[in-house]
Amino acid sequence: MKTRLVIFDFDGVIADTFSITARIWRQYAKKTKIEVAQDDNFFRKFFELDWRLSADKWKIDKDDFIRFYNEYYKKNNPAIKIFPGIKKVLDTLSRDYILAVATNNKVKKIIPRLEEFEIKNHFQVIVGVDECEYKPSPEMLLKIIQNLKISPNQSVFIGDMDGDIIAGRQAKLKKIIAVTYGFHSKERLIDADAIVDTPEEIIEAVK
Structure with a gap:
């Protein structure tokens, strides 16, 4: 048809929005002392469509990450x-x-x-x-x-x-x-x- x-x-x-999203996850990893590679290829393999599945890979507190994410946007207002x-x-x-x-x-x-x-x-x-x-x-x-x-x-x-x-x-x-x-x-x-x-x-x- x-x-x-x-x-x-x-x-x-x-x-x-990939670069901004990867930047936020990198900064959250630094905050929580999670060791991650800094290159974009790492995140192209790491990111899942449902962000909660990505969070599960790091076993992080999802509510804490959401607060961090929202605070980043509020503080930096990234273009x-x-x-x-x-x-x-x-x-x-x-x-x-x-x-x-x-x-x-x-x-x-x-x-x-x-x-x-x-x-x-x-x-x-x-x-x-x-x-x-x-x-x-x-x-x-x-x-x-x-x-x-x-x-x-x-x-x-x-x-x-x-x-x-x-x-x-x-x-x-x-x-x-x-x-x-x-x-x-x-x-x-x-x-x-x-x-x-x-x-x-x-x-x-x-x-």
Whole structure:
């Protein structure tokens, strides 16, 4: 069936948040005296889509980490940028498809970012962990297609982590596209239907 809906992850697909996230985890490791490698490749292997699974690897107090994470953002207000080219991709795709966001972030946190980047109006539905289980649960993907009354086999999902692929498979979506410029490297994304290295390649991969 013809594709009608394209669902985007936010972190690692639209917004370039890997470096900031890795920096926070490095600083938390230093605070709690956990020895970790400093290179990005370590975190590309370490990070899981559901951050709680990453926390379990270090056996850390999740509430303490959340406090540290929120305090870091409050104190430093780190600048977040969208990936070069992604706005043009959204402009192009929105002419032919319905667009949505499924994020393991809170909607109330990313809406100001989408407004800041002047791309919020591209998305008809934005769903996050405010109201759904963390991916790789398919709940938020299913919620989006149900709200829009669109069939799974008319829906494409674009993510950057292996858990996104699992979520898309469990939701029985038509196609899962993985990007290599986000959190996970290509070797963790091999089960996707298509793998792209740049935002611009998404347009062709959706077809």
